[in-house]
Amino acid sequence: MIQNIAIDKNGLLFYTPMKKTQPLKIVLLVLKILWITVKTIVLTYAVLFSVAGTIALITAYKYVTTPIREVKWLKTNNPVETAYMASYRKELRDSSHNDTLHHTFLPIDSISPHLKSAVLAAEDDGFYTHPGFDIEAILAAYEYNKVKGKMKRGASTITQQLAKNLFLDDSRSFERKVKELAYTVLMEKYLGKDRILELYLNYAQWGKNIFGCQAASKQFYKKPASALNRIESARMAAVLAMPTRVSPTNTHSTFITRRIAVIANNLYLHHAIDDSGFFNLTGYFPAKDSSETESSTADTSSVRMENQ
Template sequence: MQIDPLKLCFRILKVILVSITAVLLTYSVVFSIAGTILIYKGYQLAVTPIKKVQLLKDSNPEESLFMSRYRQQLSTQGLSDSLFQIFIPLDSISPHLKNAVIAAEDDGFYTHPGVDLEAIAQASEYNKSQGQFKRGASTLTQQVAKNFFLGGEKSFKRKAKELCFALLMEHYLGKERILELYLNYAQWGKNIFGCEAASQHYFKKSASELNRNEAARLAAVLAMPSKLTPFHKTNFMGKRLAVIANNLYMHKQIDDQGFFGLTGSLPPRKDTLQINNKEKEKVVPVENRTSF
């Protein structure tokens, strides 16, 4: 039987075209499904954090994620896991304490969008020089985000999540609510959380009644809450009080007399003050950056 070469070529081309079409249709279905999954996952990644943040707008959780982990650690060690915490509205907290905490933990709190890019750049250079992740340059907002939503591990992935949560918190909660959450859930000693519990424990008075000196000493504890008390008279405590006094003085929240009351010395010249302020992160340990 004589085979027509032209017809054979057309048949082969037809088979090839049908095969290619089938493959393309198969891949289009696969890509369509994959695309749908990716879109859904992206939606979940975006919406879940937003929902978590929005829940904090009007509700005051019994404890933060960090507090829960802290209790578990105490229980594992066979220690009492009872935590002392009393929630107090922001407008009932002493202005001295609000100012001192911001001066101690995040001097640019009211000017940044939740993250401090300059501090992050400085921390990045420091970590690079150390060859490991040691300093996180967390703003007050980031500290709240970390302790409500994230684990305690140190990694760049967790840091990226922290930045995202911080930006969302600034947008949905605002500065005053973030400060209120910080002051009420920060660790201020062994088993002590929140400024009201800390004030009652250390000074036998409400956080609404704290004077400037008491507030500054309480704010200084935040750097090392498991090791410091407001009554420590160490070189480190002196440095923390100096940082707080410097920042309060720069923002004209205290005068020369107030500065002397906190540090026992007169304020330095303005140019020296600014240099000290830029160097302050170099004397702050990282312990509290893994909690509040």
């Protein structure tokens, strides 16, 4: 029989039989302690995961709703500068250059219609018909890059370019492309085409320290953007692909000549100019074979895409 060891009042050891119920009590006590320990651990983990889950949900909510708020804000507000402008100023400072940027906002109704049509012809001929991204241009760029064996041509629409300039950095990560697509869809939904074009014309880079068509027009032609004629507008639009390397007043630039050919072709195909208008821009009359004109447009349009 299992016995307990005890000490009497005289300090002598003696043995007493252990009751049969005591082992059961010990087992139950151990089980109770284990249960309390397990319950404490489970509750602790539950609380921790609950906090972590809540934080994760809040983070996800902000991640999703912040772009929506930012885009909606643009419906009635004009930013002081874009993310690209801020980054560009930092680059200028880091290289010990003057970081002053020339920029003046101009409502779209005050911008020359010649400039608006020339920019669309140069940068995004299907702007008013696509949903913010151009599937045909993407496929064409893919095939072109596949043939060339490297990334030489992009297919960014005006909306995509604006999304990148307003909100994003210049990285080529997958995350940035996803964000660009998200901002593009949101701008198309909440801003509409005219507001997107207005923002683009006002925040695109037109020279080394020049942003927006108003500052560019005054710098290059000493007149407001409302007064630009067809030829001046075409030359302004032509430099958007390489704004820090060419000037619209450079009459000897083969790059500008090629870009103006693209602009003239697209304007002609959309009946925005006639034969004489085409001649005024390019110095020659358009090809009467429409397929030849379209082919010329496709070949020269790659100039812009390579520099995006």
